[in-house]
Amino acid sequence: MNKEARLKASINQKLTETGERDRLKELLRAKLTECGWKDQMKAQCKEVIKEKGLEHVTVEDLVVEVTPKGRALVPDSVKKELLQRIRGFLSQHAS
């Protein structure tokens, strides 16, 4: 267990250090906008806002209501592409 945790920590560090994490973030954001996920999520947010009222909605409200749906709505193709890149990074840096 300990070895795994250490590996995970070291991989995360590598991801940040090499800038790969930022590149992956950008890639994910671009893909999600492209496939319409962002617009879907904005519609969800509108629901929450109408429910809670424009003046009183907080970041917490949005996060709690919208994040689970967000995770579920990510298309498989996007997931696959990101996973591919991540696996490539792992094989490069974990051997």
Next chain:
Amino acid sequence: MKMEELSVSSLDNSKLEALAQDILSDLVEDACLGLCFEVHRAVKQGYFFLDDTDQESMRDFEIVDQPGLDVFGQVYNQWKNKECVCPNCSRSIAASRFAPHLEKCLGMGRNSSRIANRRIVTGNNTNNKSESDQEDNDDVNDNDWSYGAEKKAKKRKSDKVLLFSPCINVFIVFIYKTSAV
């Protein structure tokens, strides 16, 4: 770079896969949070529902394409021929000459201290009659303050390069003194 204790051979593929899924999960969570912040800011700043405006109101904000107007429909050259009253000397000055006039009038700006110095010098060399004509020259030629200085204007051309630095003022005074006949 090798991590001896942490090599792939000691971990099977499923663990690596789990790691990859974890990383993906982190990234997705990050994206969701980012979106929430973006939306929340848009709500609080008031621009979230902007694209829901009805067609009627949208027409109020269409780009204006008429001659003489800018894209907002405002007239943009109406101040060209206006006259402004100088707060210092209470004269009426044309708008395009107003800024240079203020520079001289208030005694600020790059050229006014040089010109003031020149006035002192030429005021000493020529008689006081020409000084009363100085004010009228203001709008005609901002670089000449008195008729007495016109002769010096020709000589001044060779000194033009020196005039750009205020610390050379003292130097210029000496030049004029030696060239005065």
